[in-house]
Amino acid sequence: MTVAGNQPYFLPYFPYWQLIAAADVFVVSDDYAYIKAGWINRNRILVGGRPHYFRLDVQHSGCPRLIKDKLLVPFDANTKLRTLEMAYHSAPYFAQGYELTERILSYPGPDLLGILELSIHEVCAYLGIQTRLVKSSSFEGNAALRREERIFDFCRTLGAGRYINAIGGQALYDKEQFRRNGVELKFLQSTMPPYCQALRFRRRTTWGQEFVKDLSVLDAIMFNSREALHEMLGAYKLI
DSSP: OEEEEEOOOSSOOHHHHHHHHTOSEEEEOTTSBOOTTSSSSEEEEEETTEEEEEEOOBOOTTOOOBGGGOBBOOOOHHHHHHHHHHHHTTSTTHHHHHHHHHHHHTOOOSBHHHHHHHHHHHHHHHHTOOOEEEEGGGSTTGGGSOHHHHHHHHHHHHTOSEEEEEGGGGGTOOHHHHHHTTOEEEEEEEOOOOOOOOEEETTEEESOSSOOOSOOHHHHHHHSOHHHHHHHHTOEEEO
């Protein structure tokens, strides 16, 4: 069995979904520290050809430390949807991306984790990802462990012999240490090719001349068919 894991982020970039798809079980790290000014509550979309933050504001009064304890600042979903419409209204798959985002932003609860979980389930369903999702907080005693030990515990509990991490973890984790604990460690490096980000507006093409990478998955959804997205999920190598 192969396990992967990461913190829940708000509509993260495409390699995040490749990581989920590459595993049998994906651990959503909900009882990890919330990083202010990170990517947990925001991502970027293209507005007028330039990256623009698309975000959920989070309450900081009382300063709960963990992702699962954070609360949202109340927001107007229609305002956020209008921003999305302004940015992508003439994209070839705008209707699909808009409807997906509308379902996510309709989440009624005040908790950040709830809307992040909903977004993960919705995007996985749209992309055809069938990986089992579990929360790190469901592993008894795991939160008391340190960094790599938490991962070893996930793998032991789930009966997994391989763990896949995002490529950014190469500086953090040692393959030999994982091997000594009975786990093969791999890093996922995306090889996803650029896709067309050009829009048609009043019979002329606007922006899209130079590919802007590492945007929210929403950007990929707006410009690619579900079939193309499913193929893109496999565009990676494990190192």
